[in-house]
Structure formats: structure tokens, C-alpha cells
Amino acid sequence: MQSPKFLWLALAAGFVLAGCAATKSTAGGSPAQARGQAVSEADLLAWNIDVRTPDGLGLPPGSGSVAAGKAVFDAKCASCHGAAAAGGPVFGSMVGGIGSFKTDRRVLTPGSMYPYAPVLFDYVRRAMPMNAPQSLSNDEAYAVTGYVLQLNGLVAADAVMTAASLTAVQMPNRNGFMVDDRPDTAATRCMSQCTPIAGK
Amino acid sequence: MTDSKSSRLVSAARSELQAAGSITHDPTRRAMLGRTAAAAAGGVAALAGGRAAAATVPVPASNLALGRALPETEYGMPSKYEAHVKRRRTDVLVNRQNFSDWSMTPLHQQHGTLTPNGLIYERHHSGVPDIDPQQHRFAIHGMVRKPLLFTMDDLMKYPSVTRFHFMECSGNGLTDWLKASSKTVQQTHGLLSCAQWTGVPVSTLLDEAGVRPEATWALAEGADGAAHARSIPMAKLLEDAMIVYASNGEMLRPENGYPLRLFIPGWEGNVSIKWLRRIKLGDKPWHLRSETARYTDPMPDGKWRQFSFAMEAKSVITSPSGGMNVRPGEIEILGFAWSGLGKIRTVDVTLDGGRTWREATLEEPVLDKCLTRFRLRWKWDGTPATIASRAIDSTGYVQPTVEEIRKVRAITGFVQHHNGVFPWSINAAGEVKNAIA
Numbered sequence: 182m183q184s185p186k187f188l189w190l191a192l193a194a195g196f197v198l199a200g201c202a203a204t205k206s207t208a209g210g211s212p213a214q215a216r217g218q219a220v221s222e223a224d225l226l227a228w229n230i231d232v233r234t235p236d237g238l239g240l241p242p243g244s245g246s247v248a249a250g251k252a253v254f255d256a257k258c259a260s261c262h263g264a265a266a267a268g269g270p271v272f273g274s275m276v277g278g279i280g281s282f283k284t285d286r287r288v289l290t291p292g293s294m295y296p297y298a299p300v301l302f303d304y305v306r307r308a309m310p311m312n313a314p315q316s317l318s319n320d321e322a323y324a325v326t327g328y329v330l331q332l333n334g335l336v337a338a339d340a341v342m343t344a345a346s347l348t349a350v351q352m353p354n355r356n357g358f359m360v361d362d363r364p365d366t367a368a369t370r371c372m373s374q375c376t377p378i379a380g381k
Numbered sequence: 382m383t384d385s386k387s388s389r390l391v392s393a394a395r396s397e398l399q400a401a402g403s404i405t406h407d408p409t410r411r412a413m414l415g416r417t418a419a420a421a422a423g424g425v426a427a428l429a430g431g432r433a434a435a436a437t438v439p440v441p442a443s444n445l446a447l448g449r450a451l452p453e454t455e456y457g458m459p460s461k462y463e464a465h466v467k468r469r470r471t472d473v474l475v476n477r478q479n480f481s482d483w484s485m486t487p488l489h490q491q492h493g494t495l496t497p498n499g500l501i502y503e504r505h506h507s508g509v510p511d512i513d514p515q516q517h518r519f520a521i522h523g524m525v526r527k528p529l530l531f532t533m534d535d536l537m538k539y540p541s542v543t544r545f546h547f548m549e550c551s552g553n554g555l556t557d558w559l560k561a562s563s564k565t566v567q568q569t570h571g572l573l574s575c576a577q578w579t580g581v582p583v584s585t586l587l588d589e590a591g592v593r594p595e596a597t598w599a600l601a602e603g604a605d606g607a608a609h610a611r612s613i614p615m616a617k618l619l620e621d622a623m624i625v626y627a628s629n630g631e632m633l634r635p636e637n638g639y640p641l642r643l644f645i646p647g648w649e650g651n652v653s654i655k656w657l658r659r660i661k662l663g664d665k666p667w668h669l670r671s672e673t674a675r676y677t678d679p680m681p682d683g684k685w686r687q688f689s690f691a692m693e694a695k696s697v698i699t700s701p702s703g704g705m706n707v708r709p710g711e712i713e714i715l716g717f718a719w720s721g722l723g724k725i726r727t728v729d730v731t732l733d734g735g736r737t738w739r740e741a742t743l744e745e746p747v748l749d750k751c752l753t754r755f756r757l758r759w760k761w762d763g764t765p766a767t768i769a770s771r772a773i774d775s776t777g778y779v780q781p782t783v784e785e786i787r788k789v790r791a792i793t794g795f796v797q798h799h800n801g802v803f804p805w806s807i808n809a810a811g812e813v814k815n816a817i818a
Contacts, residue, residue, distance in 0.1 A: 231610065295670070380817045
């Protein structure tokens with residue numbers, strides 16, 4: 182007894198669905214309606230934290246000395262990174278490794294790896310300390326960046342980091358990168374009498 | 382008993398046997414499945430002999446009881462008997478904290494090509510934020526004519542697009558280049574998932590903002606504690622990138638970027654910025670930590686390859702795979718193949734450690750930048766064997782071996798972009814092990 186009613190409902194539902202489909206396809210054929218709200222760069226200032234390298238575009242005003250950086254590091258960083266960034270309970274050493282890339286054991290630290298010093302400022306400001314990211318002032322970020330660079334022997338103990346001085350630091354790995362040039366392998370589709378896979 | 386029915390039973394028993402060997406993390410379940418499989422195999426043997434089973438097949442208890450009532454509201458969960466199917470953190474490179482960490486998809490337990498949302502692999506740099514979509518904002522600025530700010534409501538009103546694509550971490554396989562460190566395919570290849578992604582083409586939103594002609598790169602940045610960011614070439618953003626809010630039919634899970642992420646088809650997962658808060662256009666790349674000190678590839682002479690975005694063609698046998706046990710006889714080899722540069726054209730399988738290869742069957746649909754299933758039936762005679770797969774994509778690129786990759790790159794430390802042919806060894810006892818080295 183119920184089937185005619187169900188049939189009727191199904192047909193009604195079908196019409197509704199067909200209606201939806203028709204509306205959708207019409208909308209899809211026309212240009213998307215603009216939904217974004219105009220915003221100014223000034224409104225986005227607090228978000229606009231990126232620093233580009235090598236030119237340092239985006240580095241803010243401010244300054245910080247290596248000595249001030251040690252104080253910031255000891256208070257806010259050493260509990261994870263260890264004293265003098267030598268490695269701690271959360272992260273390994275951030276010192277050394279310069280010259281290791283031509284050996285079998287490459288040691289990656291900000292000193293050995295970063296091509297440009299402002300990269301470190303950018304990362305510290307956006308992501309550190311891990312339990313309170315974006316909590317450091319620009320002066321603190323400059324200072325702690327200077328301290329880590331000094332621990333790596335890249336700036337003097339009395340250095341003061343600013344946008345200009347940080348951008349001027351010569352990092353040992355500045356010429357260490359090459360842009361993707363793959364495909365770089367030369368495998369062919371061998372089907373018989375092939376070289377065995379080197380594994381077990 | 383018709384032939385087709387008995388062959389169905391045989392294949393069911395066989396798949397149970399394979400499943401029994403596949404459970405590596407729950408000995409209780411393994412033992413239970415083992416008993417079930419033995420019982421099933423016994424029954425099949427009796428049927429195959431044309432004799433009636435000694436005891437009648439009992440009516441299942443589920444036929445004799447009222448099932449669970451429907452709750453008023455519910456988000457359906459997998460059966461309690463599937464509770465062992467889980468993402469797992471790396472058990473090889475154990476991290477000292479679990480905020481910048483990763484978890485892996487159980488590829489050997491995935492059916493079909495789509496990864497369920499709760500099993501999509503994770504890589505976070507500062508943990509998982511819980512973002513209120515009503516509060517979330519997404520900005521486009523920099524080298525545009527008109528900087529724009531969007532709410533989630535705004536974004537979800539655009540005509541949506543839905544696409545099937547895999548996503549793979551550039552670090553997938555990094556513990557297993559020159560040493561067999563991992564046991565299971567979840568640990569060797571599980572930084573890989575595939576989903577149906579729904580969102581808005583990035584090009585639609587960039588058009589609205591008005592791209593200035595000098596813009597050639599863009600910075601994409603997340604709203605997480607790492608403010609994880611990458612530089613991405615404009616050409617790729619305009620070609621096929623999406624701003625995604627849903628996967629597999631529902632809003633993204635928090636760990637996959639809820640409420641909004643970038644999705645860059647075919648490229649290493651870390652450029653598909655989760656919890657996306659802005660895209661800023663510029664005329665050069667930024668050279669951030671995540672594209673210099675991380676996510677770069679060691680090369681000969683102490684160099685590093687940068688911006689190696691595309692995930693080149695790759696494949697792996699998921700069954701039988703590490704930690705499973707097989708028995709002599711018919712084995713159906715199953716696996717996944719994928720390419721970040723196109724469709725999978727061919728997958729070949731070797732059963733003799735790479736000396737000879739035969740073409741596997743690809744399961745439809747074979748989609749662009751999507752997981753593709755392959756299969757090959759094999760009668761294993763019980764002698765030790767080494768099996769592996771090799772993918773060829775629509776560009777003609779052939780998946781290399783680790784030896785072939787070593788000729789052109791430096792394999793030292795934890796190396797990204799391992800798309801090497803991956804062998805599993807099977808010993809006389811039927812134990813399947815990682816045989817990469």
C-alpha cells in the first residue's frame with residue numbers, strides 16, 4: 182500500500198534534484214562571483230612577517246646584540262636546545278657542521294646550512310619558541326639570531342644585528358644550492374637479463 | 382557446490398590467510414585470525430573434495446539477535462574488529478617530541494585507492510591547531526592589484542571543484558635507502574595518501590585579486606604555530622593548485638588543515654600548506670628555512686638541490702609486504718603506483734630480484750596524479766624470492782633503483798625523494814622482509 186506514496190515522493194525528490202542540477206550547471210557556466218573583501222597591506226601588517234633573502238626584504242626595524250641574545254636564549258630557548266645551543270632534550274646541536282658537507286656525515290645547523298642569515302631571523306620570529314611562537318619582540322629575534330650566529334663563529338661576540346648587519350653576514354653555504362634539474366636518473370624498462378636490484 | 386562458489390570461498394580463505402600475516406601490531410588479533418583462517422581453509426578443503434562438511438554450518442549469532450538500535454545522531458566509526466587499522470608514528474626515527482613529527486598511513490590495510498580521512502598521513506611542524514572556521518581568515522596580497530580577505534563562508538560560495546589526487550611527503554622512505562630500517566610498508570611508504578579533494582581553484586581567487594605581471598612566485602603560509610610557509614612558482618599555482626576545505630566528502634580533519642589548506646597536485650606534501658592563512662605574491666622565491674635547511678636534497682660535492690617539488694613516479698608492493706607471511710601456491714601481488722607528473726602508464730613486477738620483469742594489471746580508474754592499483758597473480762613454489770615493482774608514467778619516466786639514484790645524488794643522512802624500486806624478500810618460511818639493502 183505504501184509503494185505508490187514512496188514512488189510519488191521519489192519522483193518529487195527527483196524533480197528537486199533535477200532543479201538543483203540545472204541551477205548548478207547554469208552557475209558553473211558564468212564567471213565566479215567575487216566574494217573577497219578588499220583589504221589593505223596596512224591591515225595585514227601583523228601577518229606580514231616573512232623575510233625574503235638574499236635581499237632581506239621584510240626585515241623589520243630594530244636591533245639586538247649577541248650579549249642580549251644570550252640572555253634571551255638562556256631564558257627562552259636553552260630548555261629545549263641546551264646551553265649554548267649545543268643540543269637539549271627536544272632538539273640537537275645548532276652549532277658546527279661548517280665544512281662537513283663534503284664528508285659522508287653532513288652536519289646540519291643554522292651555521293652550516295642556511296644560505297643567508299635573515300633566514301634564521303624569519304624562522305625564529307615565525308616559529309620560536311615552540312611553546313610560544315611569535316612571542317619574541319623584533320629586538321629579541323635580532324638578538325637571539327645574532328647569538329646563534331656568534332656560536333657558529335659567523336659574527337663577533339660584540340656584534341649587533343640589524344636589518345643591514347644581518348643581511349651583510351656571509352654564510353658559508355650561500356653558494357651551496359642548485360635548483361631542481363630532475364629528471365636526473367636514467368632508468369630504462371628492462372624486461373629480461375636485467376641487472377639485479379642491489380638489495381638482498 | 383558450484384565451481385565459482387567454491388573458488389570464491391578459496392579466495393576468501395586465502396585473503397584471510399594474507400590478512401593473518403599482515404597484522405604486525407596486535408598479537409592477539411593475529412592469533413585469532415590465524416585460527417579463523419585455519420578453520421576456513423579446512424572447510425574449503427572439505428568442500429573442494431566434494432564431501433559434505435562434517436558439521437553443519439551454524440547460523441551466525443547475529444542472525445539470532447536484535448542488533449544495535451540507531452542512535453539519534455551519530456558519526457559512524459569503523460567496526461571494533463578494525464581497531465588495529467591505525468596511523469602510526471615513525472617507529473624508526475623516534476622523535477624527541479611529537480609536535481614536529483609525522484604519522485603514517487597503513488597502506489597494506491587500504492582497500493581501493495582512497496585513504497579514509499582518519500588514516501591520511503600527518504606531518505606537522507608545531508602540532509595540530511584547532512581553528513574555528515568562523516574566525517578563520519584567508520588573505521591574498523603582495524603583487525596583486527587588489528589585496529583580498531576571505532572568510533570561510535565566502536570561500537565556500539565559489540563554484541567548487543573536486544579532484545582525486547595522491548599526496549606524498551618528500552621524506553617518504555627516508556629511513557630506508559641503504560639500510561633496511563623499517564619492517565612494514567606503513568613505515569617504508571606510509572607518508573602517502575590519496576583522497577578526493579574539494580575546494581576552489583587558486584586561479585579563481587588570484588584572478589579576482591588581479592595578479593600583477595611581475596609576480597612569478599608566491600609565499601603560502603599556515604595559521605599554525607610553525608606558520609609553516611613555502612615559496613611556490615606562480616605557474617604551478619595557476620595551472621592546477623586548489624584551496625581545499627574538504628576531503629573525501631567532508632570538511633578536512635584538523636590534522637589535515639581544517640578549515641582550509643592549499644593543495645598542490647603531484648608535489649611534495651609540505652608545499653600544500655595546511656591551515657592556510659595567506660598567499661603573498663612576489664617576484665622571487667623567499668628561501669625560507671623550509672626550502673633551504675629543510676626539504677632540500679644532498680647532491681654530490683656537498684651541494685643541495687632546492688625546490689625539488691615534483692614527486693616522481695614510484696610504486697610499491699603492499700601485499701605481500703614486510704611483516705606478512707605467505708604460503709606456497711597462488712599469491713595475488715597487490716600494490717600502488719603513482720606519479721606527480723602524470724598518469725601511471727605501466728607497472729612491471731619482478732619475482733627474481735630484478736633479473737626479469739613482467740607487466741602487472743592496472744585497475745581502473747587510472748587517474749592523473751592519483752594512486753593506481755596494480756596486481757599480478759603468482760604461483761610461488763616456496764623457494765626464497767625477492768619481489769619488487771617498477772612504475773612508468775605518462776611522461777615515459779621509469780622508476781629507478783636506489784643504485785641508479787645513487788649515481789646522480791648523494792645518499793647521506795636522511796635523504797628526501799626516495800622513489801627507488803623497493804624490494805621485499807620472501808624466505809623459505811614465507812616471511813616477508815624489507816630487502817632494500
